Amino acid sequence: MASILIKNIGTLVTGKLESPLRAADSIFIQDGLVQAIGNGLAQAADQVIDANGITAIPGLIDSHSHPSIGEYTPAQNTIGWITNYMHGGVTALISAGELHLPGLPLPPDARTALSVAIVTKKCYDNLRPSGVKVHAGTLLLVPGLTQKDFDEIQSLGIKLVKFIFYDYSLLPNGEANRYVDWAHARGIKVKIHSGGVSRSGVSQVAGFDMVQKIRPDIIGHITGGPIPMPEADMLRIANETDCFMEICTSGNYRLALSLARAVKANGRYDRVLIGTDTPGGTGIVPRGILREIAFLSAVGEIPAEKSICMATGNVGRAHDLNLGIIEEGRPADIVLLHKITGSVSKDALDSFAKGDLPGISYVIIDGVVQVAGRSQQTPPPERAASESCC
Ligand SMILES: [Zn+2]
Known part of the structure; x- marks a missing residue:
């Protein structure tokens, strides 16, 4: 595989909250x-990219995505969305369940839910649209699943299950809590749909009490997707639990600001994840993750290099995936970006801090250049990186 030397990086964001800049x-x-x-590295490489003083960040990870079939999304009858997201700096997508499959009975019965997870996982294992890593096959938890089913998804490498359609009136029979135990015993993370009913119309409402009863690892779109739980419930989760909490593009911005203030006060930036909760009724939002980073930085007043960790290293850690951190030995998923001409900012981090989107110049996934020069989805950066000869 080809080697790449990136030189003249202006600012390097690591994706690690404890040391976000290097x-x-x-x-x-x-x-x-x-x-x-390092500084001034001079290894011989097949490709040399002159970053021209602009910023390098880890490839963005959408913590809450809804892939269905390849790059087609039935939610908006649109093709090519994954490539478009990649041009928005997204190098990995985490599926929150393949529930937009046309005609899928909702809620699905146990065999159907398991079958969809298996088929989707196997398809995306065999398909990397524009190099993007799609972590799909997220099992939708419904009554009637067996421990053998959890063995099967574990053997396929599925690392996430999700409560959304589970009938919580059944909680007294202990099945839902067994699911959480079975998942954790197999290194599988548990996500819960939180807040009000989603576009499906049949998702179950969940707030603080349900989180206490089920004890999931990750609260899906805690600030709304689209309807959030009551603000007091959200703040109790922020202050009284250790769960990871997603802020999604599809959500409620008043609550996103409230959560930003809460984590700022309790110092728990490490628990916040950024996702889009798309494709869905909110549409297809290739720049959605960039917009959330800008919102949390500019309106939430969180330092931009830390907001970036919420869409990179935090997401990898929450889902137990080796993603989102620029470090020796890690996958080379890197985005080069800079301020856009006309922005009052001085560079990419200052753009986020002022609420502007930066422009993307390069996207590299697993050491392969997917975007070179400029993105098709952001305006061009004022200064671009370029391939230089030797
Ligand atoms: Zn969702």
Whole structure:
């Protein structure tokens, strides 16, 4: 596999909250992995990219996505959305369930839910649209699943299950809590749809009490997707639990600001994840993750390099995936970006801090250049990176 040397990086964002910025201007990539990070690296490489002083960040991860079939989304009868998201800096998508499949009975019975998860997982394992890593096959938890079913999804590498359609009036029989135990015993994370009813019309409402009863790992779109739980419930989850909490593009911005203030007060930036909760009724939003980072930075007044961690390293850690961090030995998923001409900001981080989107110049996934020069979805950055000869 080709090697790449990126030189003249202006600012390097790591995706790690404990050290979000690293003083280095070069990254050497080989065999799809970051091999070295430093100043003035000069390794011989097949491709040399002159970053021209702009910013490098980890590839963005959409913590809450709804893939269905390849790049087609039945939610909007549209094709090509994954490539468009990639041009918005997204290098990995985490499925929150393949529930937009046309005609899928909702809620599905146990065999149908399991079958959809298996088929989707196997398809995306075999398909990387524009290089994007699609973590699909998220099992929708419904009554009647067996421990053998959990064995099967574990053997396929499925790492996430989700409560959304489960009839919570059945909680006294203990099945839902057994599901959580079975998942955790197999290294599988549990997500819950929170807040009001979604577009399906049959998702179950869940707030603080349900979270206490089920004890999931990740609260899906805690600030709404589209309808959030009551603000007091959200703040109790923020202050009284250790769950990861998603802020999604599809949600309620008043509550997103309230949550930003709560995590700022309790210092728990490590628990916040950014997703879009699309494709769905909100549409297809290729720049959705960039917009959430800008909102949390500019309106939520969270330092931009930390907001970026919420869409990169935090998401990888929450889902137990080796994603979202620029570090030696990690997958080389890197985005180069800079301020857009006309923005009052001075660079990419300052753009986020002022509420502007930056423009993307390069997207690299597993050490392969997917976007070179400029993105088709953002305006061009004022200064672009370029391939330089040797
Ligand atoms: Zn969703």
